[in-house]
Amino acid sequence: MIATADLRAHQIARDFPLLRQPTSRGKRLAYLDSAATSQKPQAVIDALVHYYTHDNANIHRGVYELAERATDAFEEARAKVASFINAAEPAEIVWTRNTTEAINLVSFTWGLANLGRGDAIVCSQLEHHSNLVPWQLLAAKTGAELRFIGVDGDGLHMLDDLDAKLRNVKLVALSHVSNTLGTIAPLDSIVPRAHAAGALVLVDGAQSVPHFPVDVRALDVDFFAASGHKMCGPTGIGFLYAKRRLLETMPPFLTGGDMIREVGYETSSFNEIPWKFEAGTSNVAAAIALGAAVDYLASVGMDWVADHERRLTAYALRRLAAFEPRGLVIYGPPRTVDRSGVISFNFADIHAHDLASILDTEGVCVRAGHHCTMPLMEKMGWPATARASFYLYNTEEDVDQLAFALEKAATIFRL
Amino acid sequence: MDDFYKEYILDHYRNPRNFGQLESPDATFEDLNPLCGDRIRFDLSVGPDGRVSDVRFSGKGCAISQASASMLSESLKGATLAEVARLGQDSVLENVGIGISPARMKCAMLGLKVAKSAALGTLARWPDEEGAEPQST
């Protein structure tokens, strides 16, 4: 019998045309790689097509009706994103290409202007390369020191020595949810202490805002970065949230058209926020389609999405546990309250790439490798892991298909 | 792709031949596939007749990369370094048979690339890209 929640997910899956497409071997597709990128609902695809069919014009500078329509739609999408994460106002949302660019924006503008020798930046040991490499380079350029909040063998943050770590800290940059282990960072305990120590807090929300309700003001974070393509939106669009007073004092990032107020041959003055940070023609169509994605998620309800993923993750953990006697190992926080819908695992001596290849022959898409967290993998001593990740359109049927494909892998490898 | 994981491939994966390192090899090279982190090293000894007299490989990675390197290691003895340097992708594909998906071709080729690099004394090109036209821009 299909539970009501699962029934709803089956209905939702029908909104995603790609999920109806069988594989070249005629298998049903079980897409379990939404942590890498999500599939797109018809409403988002339609928004892209509608924009190019009816509203396409360059924004901001046009005086004709079409350009006004494009500008309105673009700014309306910004307002939708702002309200989705409960920012105080749309001007606190800067469009970027993705999370990576949003983090780099902070590093190159606020970071270069505010960090120096004797200052510290604090990350955790489970950061995605996107929330690590920019701080490594910033530290190298400014002489600031980079420190790490440790994680234990289950991928849980260890906060015992946090106050020592926070000495002279200017920035704490953490991923809200680990894309490798699903760990939800204990922001409630870290953010107030970081602020008390005089630091700003940047949260990499690439894996949180798609999956549960996020309220940037309740979290009281200073910067929040995310990618549209992981939250039902198109590729090529993401955003940076930052508090108004920060955006106003930060120097510009990329420079050129659109981000200026007045330009002379020798000097220029810059536009107001958020446009000060949006040099050149933006990905207008993608921004508008991300607005449609946010509408779609809001209509489903983020509380439901979070509940559904928690249930499905618990179900998947139970199904995977049945393989443990044959050598399957599940990584990450043991308690489901500490984790989001991401499960990393290895199966006996099958290398994660071989496992992913075999699962693929059964229509099951999982990722294998280091998941852009090479230092974490090195620390844990895992050469690679397989990773299944869930979203609102996944059902118990997808998990059952994963279990079926794991049986096949066990047979092939004679486990 | 599932037909690829034949009995003998798994045997080479779990019991790799010529696994280890040589004390003082005449030629050695190590490289990794940055896409997946698989790593292989080849050590070659050359006899007075100019032919490979001993081979060892070491490394870690998936069944495809490790089994391909193991099978390749069995075919190198008796060849000159010039012959090893000239080996093409077929020398691996003949061993591992058909059924490797394009996404996994680099796994199969890593061992050969490293063995050729050892023979050349410098990083060789990916064997599956050799002979391809240079990309026009």
Ligand SMILES: Cc1ncc(COP(=O)(O)O)c(C=O)c1O
């Ligand atoms: C936690 C986390 N941070 C950052 C990123 C980078 O996202 P993007 O490639 O869209 O910039 C990802 C995506 O894989 C992620 O999972």
